[in-house]
Amino acid sequence: MIRFSVFYPAADGATFDHDYYRDTHVPLCVETWHPAGAEIDKAVDGPYVAAVHFTFDSLEVMQAALAADGTAAIRADVANYTNVEPVRQVSEVVVP
Amino acid sequence: MIRFSVFYPAADGATFDHDYYRDTHVPLCVETWHPAGAEIDKAVDGPYVAAVHFTFDSLEVMQAALAADGTAAIRADVANYTNVEPVRQVSEVVVP
Numbered sequence A, B: 001m002i003r004f005s006v007f008y009p010a011a012d013g014a015t016f017d018h019d020y021y022r023d024t025h026v027p028l029c030v031e032t033w034h035p036a037g038a039e040i041d042k043a044v045d046g047p048y049v050a051a052v053h054f055t056f057d058s059l060e061v062m063q064a065a066l067a068a069d070g071t072a073a074i075r076a077d078v079a080n081y082t083n084v085e086p087v088r089q090v091s092e093v094v095v096p
Helices: A018-033 A059-066 A071-080 B018-033 B059-066 B071-080
Strands: A002-009 A037-045 A048-056 A087-094 B002-009 B037-045 B048-056 B087-094
Touching: A002 A059, A002 B037, A018 A037, A018 A048, A018 A059, A018 A071, A037 B002, A048 A059, A048 B087, A087 B048, B002 B059, B018 B037, B018 B048, B018 B059, B018 B071, B048 B059
Parallel strands: none
Antiparallel strands: A002 A048, A002 A087, A037 A048, A037 B087, A087 B037, B002 B048, B002 B087, B037 B048
16 A cells, blocks of 8 residues: 655745645545545644645556646645645555 | 654665564554554655654543653664654544
8 A cells, every 4th residue: 555645844924724625625636536545634733734645555556646637737726725835755554 | 533643754874674663663652552543654755764653532542642651662762773853743634
C-alpha cells in the first residue's frame, strides 16, 4: 500500500478554508483519482495547519491516478482554499 | 479520532534503521500507549525518510497514553535507530 500525503505548513499570513477542503477539494480528488482511502488531518498542534493522506494499492496505481486529466482542475482549485505552498510525501505503508 | 504523527526529516548524514523501527521501536510504542491504530511510512519520495501515525479515540486518551511511565524508555530508544530530530504533529482526523 502506498500513502500519498500532502501537508500544508502553518505560517504567518497562511490561510486555509477547512470546510471547503473537506466538502469540495478532497471530494474532487477522490472522484478524480479513486484512491483506496482518503483522510484529512485538521491540525491541533504542530507545524502543519492541515494535511491529507490518500492510499493507493501500489505506486503504479497511484501514478496512473495522478496522470488523469482531472489533476489539472485539482491543481487549479488549490487557490480556492489556501495561499500555502503544500509539501508532498509518497511512502510505502508498513504495519508494525 | 486523533492522529499523532511523528516525521523524520531526510537530511545529509541522516541515519534511520527502518528494520529496528518496525520490529522494535514502534511495537514498544504500541505496547506502551495502546493506540487505536499504528502505521509506519517508509519514504519513497519527499522531505521525510520515515514517519509513524498513531490514532487515538480522543485527545484526552492520547494525552493519558503519552503520560505513561514507559514514554521515557521510548524517548531513550530513539538513539538506537536514528540521529534525526523528529517533528511531531497532532491532528483531528476528518473523513471527507
